[in-house]
Amino acid sequence: MIEFVNVKKSFGNYLVLEDFSLKIETGEIFGLLGLADSGKTTVVKLLMGLQSPDEGTIMIDDMEAGSGVRRLKRRLGYVPQVLGRYPKMEVFEYLQFFASCYHMEDSKIRSRIHMLMELADISSWENSPMEVLPKAVFQKLSLVRAMLHEPKILVLDEPMVSMDIRTATEIKGMLLDYAEQGKSIFMTGSSLSDFSDLCTHLAFLHQGKVIRKGSVSTIFREVSEQNPIVIQVEGRRTDILSLLKEDKKVKSISLKENEIHIRFKGNAREEAELLRRIVDAGICLHSFYREAGSMENILGKEAKDERSIISYE
Ligand SMILES: Nc1ncnc2c1ncn2[C@@H]1O[C@H](COP(=O)(O)OP(=O)(O)OP(=O)(O)O)[C@@H](O)[C@H]1O
Structure with a gap:
């Protein structure tokens, strides 16, 4: 469970989040939608403990965001909007490096990497340096990296931006399979249609607040009535x-x-x-x-x- 309660965040005089409250239950595929600059990345960074709220609390189960970093890191898998590239590193080596950062058991690392690469259909890139990866492969690799340690919660910041239809479909399939294993997914975006066939729940961020939230079917019924x-x-x-x-x-x-x-x-x-x-x-x-x-x-x-x-x- 993730819960934001009355969160306020500003940068200097610029108020990005004002009284932002949101609850995401375990097992939900939750999409936070908002226009450009509405504060979606700020919400994600607060959740990941990369920034601190000015006011309010953010809980991940029984832990406050940003606290107990090592324990929280095990619970959360993160796909940021911009991922650091390691041009000369080979794909397997890259994943192995992150698996060790998550303190995964050595005996499990190899099989987990191979299983996920196969799932993402990127096995043939295993020994390629990162600098030669096509964009679609890199996008899938980002998700594989976040799933390595089987986190309870996957957090994706605008995953569908500039993604081709085929890759988007493959990624949606991977996320749906992951959610079926009882995991929660929280992601941000700016296109309702990207999320309509993936999310179970949606919320809309506008002028620093959640202006509407609910199950996808309820939201779509309400929207269509307008x-x-x-x-x-x-x-x-x-x-x-x-x-x-x-x-x-x-x-x-x-x-x-x-x-x-x-x-x-x-x-x-x-x-x-x-x-x-x-x-x-x-x-x-x-x-x-x-x-x-x-x-x-x-x-x-x-x-x-x-x-x-x-x-x-
Ligand atoms: N570290 C920072 N310092 C100053 N201003 C910031 C900082 N981070 C974000 N902002 C500002 O806060 C506002 C919200 O930014 P944020 O990246 O959270 O929005 P977003 O909805 O994710 O935008 P986009 O859809 O364009 O990615 C923007 O106007 C941005 O310039």
Whole structure:
């Protein structure tokens, strides 16, 4: 379990985290999302004990972040945003070096390295110097390095940044397998879609605070309820526009080429009822769908309640 309680962190006069609280339960794959410069790396560094909070506490199970460094190091595996390179060191040698830093038993090191390299599909690079590694291999090697000592918690700072789709899929697979072994994963990112098929829980960091958190399914349902419904009809739009204007749950109507975009403040059942009313009115529909969720929905504009009906017909 990881818990941030009322954490405050500033650099000089610049307040990065203000009253930041977050709880991550054991076994969760937790994604902390935020825009650039929102303080994600600061959160990770505080968790790793690389920086100290000005106020508040950060607990990792029964230990405070930054305390009992050796014991905590065994619990945490860290994939930083920027990893130091050792250009002339060979891959196996590199992993062996880190395994010994984690005080792993010599007899287990070799087999663990080989097993993880195979899992990451980078075995053929075992004897290559780090300087020749393609970016994708280096990204997978970073994860292998963090998993070496089988930490209870993996912490990844923006792991999906500038990653090709194939590597991202492989890394997601490795993380899902790792979580299945009862481990926790905490990672940061700035793209909702990167995390939607991986995380069990999400939180959104905005202006130093967590503005929303919950299970992925709940968040996606909430986000999608704020997105416009896009409607296309055959023929004239007069009938559907008057039907929509009469519905108090329709907060705005706008026309975009041959589409009608409506902001509909209702749940899935109410959305289905609107669709039935349109069909019952004999209106010939081409399409009726909610636009996909986006970060902007969560971090930017919360749906306003006043109605703004705009029509051009
Ligand atoms: N050691 C530091 N000294 C001064 N300012 C810092 C320090 N570390 C971070 N900051 C500032 O704090 C803010 C948040 O930085 P942080 O790296 O935590 O954000 P981030 O969300 O991880 O950003 P990105 O998505 O760009 O990686 C930034 O404006 C950054 O310049």
